[in-house]
Amino acid sequence: MKVKVAINGYGTIGKRVADAVSLQDDMEVVGVTKTKPDFEARMGAEKYGLYAAIPDRVKAFEDAGIEVKGTIEDLLEKADIVVDCSPGKVGAENKPLYEKAGVKAIFQGGEKAHVAEVSFSSLANYDDAVGKSFVRVVSCNTTGLARVLSILRDMYELRKVRATMIRRVVDPKEDKKGLVNGIMPDPVKLPSHHAEDVKTVLPDVNIVTTAFKVPTTLMHLHSIAVEIDGNVSVDDVISRFDEEPRIMLFSKEEGFTSTAKIIEFAREYRLRYDLFENAVWRESINFHDGELYITQAIHQEAIVVPENIDAIRAMFELADKQESMKKTNRTLGIA
Ligand code: NAD
Structure with missing residues (x-):
């Protein structure tokens, strides 16, 4: 069974993490979110299926002719884990949603460390994230x-x-x-x-x-x-x-x-x-x-992407550090 991954915030980091997840054989993207019906939302809808990050915006997407499959709550029902790629500090505001839905979550470096049980960087402390529910990938x-x-x-x-x-x-x-x-x-x-x-x-x-x-x-x-x-x-x-x-x-x-x-x-x-x-x-x-x-x-837009993939593997105990990093490296062409 593949781990089902939701991406909340399909921006600079979110779109890259979504593409990286879709290259793995042990996880899959079940949907992405946007707040506004812009060109990134249209691309996200075509590639992965789009959900409204803010529930009362569904109509704004429909009015713009962008197919929207539901709200973030609907997306979380399908997911085992959400990778929160919303702007800095917004992840902490989103956390209660994840707790309510009972899904694991990864936060990004724009959040304070205490948003998660552990901060993460693959080479430094992979093992600290093993089995955890809330992990922050550092900036x-x-x-x-x-x-x-x-x-x-x-x-x-x-x-x-x-x-x-x-x-x-x-x-x-x-x-x-x-x-x-x-x-x-x-x-x-x-x-x-x-x-x-x-x-x-x-x-x-x-x-x-x-x-x-x-x-x-x-x-x-x-x-x-x-x-x-x-x-x-x-x-x-x-x-x-x-x-x-x-x-x-x-x-x-x-x-x-x-x-x-x-x-x-x-x-x-x-x-x-x-x-x-x-x-x-x-x-x-x-x-x-x-x-x-x-x-x-x-390269600030890309460097945290492999770490997000490793964090998912650690949290679901899919692989140890060496195995996960090797797999992530191979699939992303890091050699
Ligand atoms: P971004 O602005 O490119 O993307 C953020 C996305 O989140 C946007 O698509 C926006 O529509 C969406 N969003 C806005 N409000 C939301 C909400 N309430 N819920 C869900 N989604 C919402 O930002 P980014 O550069 O991708 O940064 C995301 C996170 O990654 C931040 O914590 C940031 O600090 C961190 N980070 C950024 C970089 C970088 O250089 N860009 C590098 C490492 C880490």
């Missing part, structure tokens, strides 16, 4: 940090991590807000909340973070410095990153001079140029005066 920045730090934690004794995030101001589809000509400290008061978020999945890592927004939509960039006791072999770090499918190494020598070039590569490589992997610059990996340096870029 794009946290997923990017958690992956590299999980690998380094297994290799070395990490003393302290300092990470600076240079964040894309909005996603490419956004036309209501942005930052045209400036660099915005966000937050101004440091450190940023990202370190606390990393600790929800890697509680033993001593980390401090800062963050700034810049006028780009393509990717986030992370500058990471890790204080490590003892000797570090840069070659060992590179080969361990090379072995991990969810990390992809890029080299300046090959022409990857900026995030623009990484996305240009991804445009040829994947549907919607979704880069599910951390894009780590090979040459940036360097050990100097007791600190390991890494520069990586994160």
Whole structure:
């Protein structure tokens, strides 16, 4: 029997998670929701079957000529689990609906950690989500940090991590807000909340973070410095990153001079140029005066998608960590 998955909020993350679920043989999409009868709603209706996220909007969809199969409550009746991909903080408001329907739920990184029993990132803490009913997949920045730090934690004794995030101001589809000509400290008061978020999945890592927004939509960039006791072999770090499918190494020598070039590569490589992997610059990996340096870029729209699939498997105990990650990687073309 396949696990029946509802997607509540067919936006940037929701449409990608729906497509990823539909590539798995142990789960299936039973429907998606939208609040407004826009072009995304029309596409969701054609591809997966559409339900109204807000029950009294059914007529608005019908008036727009978009076939709607019912409300979110009707959808939850068909589902074993809902992946809530609504805007940040809305997931917490939706939670009582899920509890009433008796379905499991996955929330996204825009929610506070306490919305779920556990925060999740596959490499960091897959086992913590096994059998759970409410899980939060951490944000794009946290997923990017958690992956590299999980690998380094297994290799070395990490003393302290300092990470600076240079964040894309909005996603490419956004036309209501942005930052045209400036660099915005966000937050101004440091450190940023990202370190606390990393600790929800890697509680033993001593980390401090800062963050700034810049006028780009393509990717986030992370500058990471890790204080490590003892000797570090840069070659060992590179080969361990090379072995991990969810990390992809890029080299300046090959022409990857900026995030623009990484996305240009991804445009040829994947549907919607979704880069599910951390894009780590090979040459940036360097050990100097007791600190390991890494520069990586994160495709914010895509990176949490494999983690959502793994979270479903963990929650239904369909596979252990290695098996699930392997299956997710294979089906999403992460190699
Ligand atoms: P989005 O705005 O692209 O999509 C949100 C969708 O939810 C929209 O389709 C909207 O119609 C729908 N929606 C609005 N109100 C709703 C409600 N009450 N119930 C159900 N659906 C509702 O947002 P997104 O970028 O996909 O973000 C979704 C979540 O994923 C947020 O928690 C966000 O923080 C997190 N996230 C976003 C990114 C990113 O870069 N876009 C990366 C990682 C995590």
